[in-house]
Every structure is written in structure tokens, then in C-alpha cells.
Amino acid sequence: MVGGALGKVYSDREIIIKQGETGDSMYVVQGGRVEVLQDSVKAGEQHLAFLDAGDFFGEMSVFEKEVRSATVRAAGEARVLKIDKKALLTRIREDPLLAVNLLKTMSHRIRKLNEEISRHKKTQL
């Protein structure tokens, strides 16, 4: 049985958010595992990361109006909680420090991305 008790259960490979679609919420994994994938014309579908309980995704749509930059699907059965953009932004207005946890993860992801880019550049040289 998948861990966590709140949110919604997604079955194996069920898509939670889809690249290119608009979104107005972010998600927090409560139990199980999800996979982040990106589709590009050049490289096709690429695995970006696995996320586990406590990790979140889809946060970009809370802060900007762009379409989803990646697809996230359940890797095995997973339980995921949806967080509404409006509710979250209202809470952040009252308690700006709530955004710190999101910023921490986002900065961690940028750091990983930078490492990835420099590794990629090195292999091309």
C-alpha cells in the first residue's frame, strides 16, 4: 500500500501534469514516487528526476503564467496532494517566509541544472 494518507492516488505511469499544458497549482508527493520527464524534438522523452515523499513539483506555475515545462507521472502507485495557487499565494502574502521552503528547493534545482550544463559542455569539448 502506498504511503501517506492525503491527496489522491495515481496508478503506475498515470500522468499528473503534462508538459505544455497550463496549470494553476503545485503538487507535493505524500507517498510513493513520481518521475519527471521532458520531451524535446531533438532528444525525445528524457528522464529528469524521481521525486519522493515531501518533494514538490509544478511550483513554477504558481509564480509565472507559462505552460508546464515537464511531464510528471507516477512511478508505481503514488499519492500526491494538490496545492491551489490562490490559497498558496494568499498564505505567502500573510507569511512570506512560507516561500523560503519553495525557494530552497528551486535554488537546489538550479544548482543541479548548472552542474548538468557544465558537465554537458565538458563532454562536448
Place this chain on the structure above:
Amino acid sequence: MSPLTQKSVADSFSDFVESEEKDFTLRDGSRIAVVGGGPAGSFFTYFLLKMAQAIDLDIEVDIFEPRSFKYCGPAGCNHCGGIVSESLVQTLAAEGIVLPRSVVQRGVESYVVHMDVGDVAIESPVHERRIAALYRGNGPREGCDVELESFDNYLQEMVKGLGANIVPQLITGVENHDDRPFLKYGDGKGERYDLVAMAAGVNSNLINMLGELPGDYEPPKTTRGYICEFRSTKEEIMRILGRAVHVFLLDIPRFEFAAIIPKGQFVTVVMVGEDLDQELVHTFLNDPVVRRTFPTGATPCVCSCSPLINLGARKRPYGDRVVMIGDSGITRLYKDGIGAAFRTGKAAATSAIFHGVSAKDFEKHYWPTCRNIVNDNRVGKVMFATNAIMKNSRITRKAMLRMAQKEQQKDQARPHMSTLLWNMFTGSAPYVEMFRGTLHPGFIYNLMLSLGAALVPGKKAVQPRKKVA
């Protein structure tokens, strides 16, 4: 920018002189005491230690809590309905705090409103489990064999992991010794601290004994609630109650509100009413509407209690080096007390770490969070008074039911009455937001229509789309 006036210069100068005279900032080695290890104490400690770590501040936190939340029965329980609201579940998730399956006894998907004129199931707006039903201690005494983890214990373990010391001591008094709060223990000994966070709830004698401290610590107003546990089988509870919290709007004298909350093989009955006594509890439990919602063969456990509910704000929930959080200070009227413990705990911790621990610091940086709750509660009082009037008239009960049933049947884009009832019962939105919803022309129009229909004799209630349980 605010204009430079003689007063503002004088204020700044006196602030400067005061801060020169006394240092009210937390420094490396500062010692903080938290009196009470319920949600307010744990959330305060969690954020205090997290923020201190973030700015490399080395502080020591002692949480005084005589109870062990690992016990089942009253000894391990901070008596409460055990509903963690939708907004708190979402905030905790955004903070990276995930409530595990062992803690959550039921993920709630819907609320069913029961009245003598009929029932309506109001589904969670996004059809997912967004509300947690849990135990504050290790469950009823009759359930010592059931494997579960209490919410308060889960939070306590979390702050222990961050370095807080749990001291199993009852605090018998707080005094002022050389400009520092001094905590007195039961054995007559005690200790001085740089900051004391009072998180002893509203059911403690201690909160009435703070008069000795400098400042205005008038305790909050209270009323009594009633909680009782019943045992049945998991299957029977699931069959009758499903994943829904069942709430009752009944025209019983002195009765205000009650809920039946399914939790594994137990159900928790929570009740609020005027001068709540055994007679009122008996009348409620024997009401035909309640009887038909009760799992068959459910037996009452010895676990029943009448805890106090904080009804009003403490006038000034802070002083120099003392801050009151959660129920000891200010909480939301009737709903989401754990959410208010989170909000006040975090706001007090933020003020202490980033601004200081003087009364002035708390007034500037902690009080705004409290004031928001206080102002919202004023609107809440109006909402509850209106609700009391509506629930006491059969016509308005029928109109409310009809409107909500129609909305649930049609999956309406703006289900006004359902949203109002959902927010009112789950405590998921501020009262101001609920009040604004009632001013929407769509709400008023549909309510008028439903009132009209309710006045027509013999007009049947809308048939529910599906049974929730």
C-alpha cells in the same frame, strides 16, 4: 515614506535608548523555554530552530511537557476533535511537513450535513483527501492494541530531531527574576530563561497565574465542549460514515454544533453548545437524525471529556521576553485551532529570531498575525449568529438544504452554498472570505429562490445525486 514628525523622531530616539539599555535580541547560547508541547509549542520550536539554523544562531530550546503523547487514553491526549483543516494540510505540505499514514486515521473527502429536513453531502472541491482526521494522543484507552501514532507525538519527535530538549516537568508558575522570566517547577526549584513561550493551551491552571509578570495578561474567555469516543468495527464505520465528517444542524435548545468523525475502528463525537451538560449530550445522541447516522452496535468508550474552548482573544499575548501562542494566546473562533497554533507559533518564532523578544518587538512583528485572527473572529461571530438563526427555522433549513443539494447535483461552477458550508464546517477559509461569499449576487439570488421553494407546501427536496458513505 512616512513624514518626519517630532513624534516619530522622539519614538525612534526612545526606541534607541531602550534598546541601548536592554538587549532584547537572541544570541548564541540564548536559552528559550516553551511551556507546553502541544501543536503551538511544537510549531513554535520547529520554526525557531529552523530559522536559527538558517542564520547560524546557536540557541537552546527546552520544551516543558508533563504528558507523554505515546500513551493511549486521557493521559496522553490533548482533547480535541482531531481535524486538521484543508488550509493547514496544504501549508504543512508547502513547508515540507508530510503527515504519515500512521498519524492520519482517515483522509477526509467530504462533509455530510444532516438536518431533520434531509442530508446533503458536500464533496471536497477537487475530489481529493485534503483534510486529516487524527488523534492527538495514542487514541482511546480501549484502543491500546491498535497501532497508531499521535499527531502531538509526531510533532514532538520532529522538533526533537532538530535538537529541542523535551523536559517532562509541570511548570507551576512564571515569575520575573532580574528582568528575565523564571519558570517554577513542581519541586520548588526553577530556572531563568531569555525567552518563555507560553503554549500551555487553555485547559491549564497556569494561564490564570501569569498576573505576577509585568504586563496585562488577562486570560481569554472560554466555554466547554464535549468529546466522546465510540468503538465499532472498521467495516461498519466505513459502511455508515465512509470518508466523510458528519455534521449536524439540529433545532435542539442550547445545541450549537456537533460532528461525528470516523477514525479507523473508532468514531469521535464532538459537540459544542450553551451550558453543555449530560442532558444536552443525551438529547443529541438520541435524536433520530443522529441515530440513523451512527454505526450500529457502536459502544461508548471510557474516553470522554469536556475540555475548554478558547472563545476570545487575550488582550496582550506578549510582554518583554514572554510570548503566548496557540490557545494560551489567540486562536480562531470554534474552527481550526491547530491551524491557529501553527500561525501564531510561526509568527512568534519569526519575531524572536529576526527582530527581538521585547514587548515592542512582539507588538510590531507578532501582534499583526494575532490581530488578523481577532478581526476575522469578529466576522466569525456574525456568521455563527446568522447560522444559529438559520438552523432554528425549518424554512431556512429547507432552503439551505435545497440550494446545496441542487449545487451538488449539477456540479455547478460556483456552488455558493456548498462552498459556504464547506468552509464553515472545515474551517478552511477565513470568516471574512465566507462573509464576502454571502454578498455575491448569485448566492443571494439562489437563496431567495430556494427560500421561495421551501415556502411552497409539499415541494419535495432535491434527490441526492449519490450516497457518499
